[in-house]
Structure formats: structure tokens, C-alpha cells
Amino acid sequence: MIPVFDGHNDFIQRVVAAGANGSQVWLEGDGTGHLDLPRMKAGGMIGGFFAMWVPSPNGPNDDEAIRLMQNPPFAMPLPDEIPHDRALPHAFQQAAALRALERTGTLDVVTSAAGLRQSVAEGRIAAIMHMEGAEAIRDMDALHLWHAAGLRSLGPVWSRPTAYGHGVPFAFPSSPDTGPGLTDAGRALVRECNQLRIMLDLSHLNEAGFNDIAALSDAPLVASHSCVHAICESARNLTDRQLEVIADSKGLVGLNYASSFLRPDGKRFPLEELDVMLRHLDHLLEILGEDGVALGSDFDGALMPRDLADAAALPNLLRAMEPHGYGNDLITKIASENWISLLERSWGA
Numbered sequence: 001m002i003p004v005f006d007g008h009n010d011f012i013q014r015v016v017a018a019g020a021n022g023s024q025v026w027l028e029g030d031g032t033g034h035l036d037l038p039r040m041k042a043g044g045m046i047g048g049f050f051a052m053w054v055p056s057p058n059g060p061n062d063d064e065a066i067r068l069m070q071n072p073p074f075a076m077p078l079p080d081e082i083p084h085d086r087a088l089p090h091a092f093q094q095a096a097a098l099r100a101l102e103r104t105g106t107l108d109v110v111t112s113a114a115g116l117r118q119s120v121a122e123g124r125i126a127a128i129m130h131m132e133g134a135e136a137i138r139d140m141d142a143l144h145l146w147h148a149a150g151l152r153s154l155g156p157v158w159s160r161p162t163a164y165g166h167g168v169p170f171a172f173p174s175s176p177d178t179g180p181g182l183t184d185a186g187r188a189l190v191r192e193c194n195q196l197r198i199m200l201d202l203s204h205l206n207e208a209g210f211n212d213i214a215a216l217s218d219a220p221l222v223a224s225h226s227c228v229h230a231i232c233e234s235a236r237n238l239t240d241r242q243l244e245v246i247a248d249s250k251g252l253v254g255l256n257y258a259s260s261f262l263r264p265d266g267k268r269f270p271l272e273e274l275d276v277m278l279r280h281l282d283h284l285l286e287i288l289g290e291d292g293v294a295l296g297s298d299f300d301g302a303l304m305p306r307d308l309a310d311a312a313a314l315p316n317l318l319r320a321m322e323p324h325g326y327g328n329d330l331i332t333k334i335a336s337e338n339w340i341s342l343l344e345r346s347w348g349a
Helices: 011-028 037-043 063-069 084-102 113-121 140-149 184-196 207-216 240-248 275-288 311-321 328-347
Strands: 004-009 045-052 107-109 125-132 151-155 222-226 252-255 293-295
Touching: 004 125, 004 222, 004 252, 004 293, 004 328, 011 037, 011 045, 011 084, 037 045, 037 311, 045 084, 045 113, 084 107, 084 125, 113 125, 113 328, 140 151, 140 184, 184 207, 207 240, 222 240, 240 252, 240 275, 252 275, 252 328, 275 293, 275 311, 293 328, 311 328
Parallel strands: 004 045, 045 125, 107 125, 125 151, 222 252, 252 293
Antiparallel strands: none
């Protein structure tokens, strides 16, 4: 089985919601969601980025939002900024939940590429602590504290404003050019993340913010869970110009499995054919090359394709790549090796 390292999941929210049963949800599953240890093992997953994220009162998975997204065109307004004092306790809960999974002996919170490879070699899940939206980081001293706690990947925004920048709304059809760039605090955050070698994630960031990070950052540019705007004109997807900027930095894009970011019609219904995912991969490969394309599922955070319903179904996607013309070496790069190589370039060996 080809190993898979994944660029993004929202599983930790389910662990927190389960309370005292959180570790049991991880170890045994609970019949819901997309990911747990048994399904990761069944799908060949060796690790991934485990996101900490603070929900907005009204989000894209609410009934009214789903109705709108099933009937494009739509343009959902950005949710309000989440105050730091509300975000911080939630982020602490999620970080603590991830560390609790580590105490089961089945998962390691990895902070180096060497540690990642060691965890995989020893049969444990290699988990990267990622923060999606930096509301829980008040200042640069707090960033250093989070780094000491294991944070190694940070998206300055989710799809709403923060003190650091502006996210893109859920909108189709729409350009990602939807608002202003980074704030002064956002520019300071980029510089400090570079110094600490915290990977910066461009997914959810608007185009002006993307441009600012591209100009400021000395690290490879990364969009952990994004798709191709030329195929699906969602504000969340990356234009060819953005993809070329990432390629020039020797960066990486992880393909998002969210059906509404894959489907050319932008509708929030399950993607019916994996061929559409292969079209996105083809386009990414054409611009980024074989070393710049990976996977970023968005498990437990989005509506999955019909034939990729959860982590256990990952072999369906990998099997579809071979008759499409991808050789074993390229499939292995996309599935795991490109992420590990990117982290070596971002973090150091």
C-alpha cells in the first residue's frame, strides 16, 4: 500500500466534542466523520497536519449556507473576527486533545522532518500541530510559546478577518482578490514564523495577503488544502498566477478533496467522478512540477467525493492515478514524499 501523508484535517474538533471519550473516538472510531486511527491505517495514512480551528457562529456547514452553496452563484459574507479571548481557550483545548492522543502511544506530535520519518518507521501516526486562523496568537511572544508547545504550521487566517490579514469568502464564481492584504501585525507574523521555521499556510488567504507573504517570506510557499481556480472558479481556489508564484518558490500545493472546490459547477454536492480530481492534479503538475503537488484532504471539514468518503477510501484515489498515466514514483511523491521533502526544506532536516 502506498503511504499517504495528508496536508489538512479537522479531526481534533471531533476529539474535543467527545470530551472524556476523545481518545476512544481516535482509537476505535465512532461511526461518524472521515478520520480515525482504524480508517487511517486502512487507507495507508502515515500522518498529516492536524488543525486547530475556532468555529464561527455561522459557518459553511450550517443548513442555510449549504442551501446557498448548492445553488450557485453565491457569495457568503465573511464571518466576523473572533476575539482573542474567545479563541485562546478553544485553541488550548484542541492542542491539549492532540497531546492526549499522543499519550495513547499511537501518534507523535512531530516537530522535525527527522522526527516525522522516525515516527513513520516505528509505526506511529506523525501529526503536525497546525493552527488554521491565528486568532489565538495575541503577539509574537505568544507565537514563541505556541512554537515551544509544538506548533510548526500556521495559517494566518481562516475565511474571516484576523488581526493579521483577511480570508476569502465562500463564493462562486469569484476571484480570490476579495480584500486588503496583511496588516502590520501580519507582516511581523510572517517574519517571526520564518525565524522560527513555522510553515506558513496560504490556504484561505485572499490574493492580496498571498502576494504580501510571497514578497516577505524566505520559505517555500505552501497552500495545504486548495484546488485549481481555472477548473472551479471558487474564491478559495488558486489562480494560475498564484500557482506560478508557489512554483517559483519551490513550494507545494495539497489538493483539497472538498467537492464544492473540485466541481466545475461549484455546487456543494458530492463529486461523482474522481476524474475531476485527476484534472486538478494534472493542472497542478503542469505548473508546479512533480515535486510541488501533494494531497490535502480537509477530512472532517468538508463534503467528500462519493468515491472518497473517508480516509479508508484513499486507495480509490491512488488506484485511479495509475491508468491515468501516473507512474508509481509520481504517485508516491504526490501521496507522501513531496510533503516530507517540503518540510525538510521548510524546517531543516
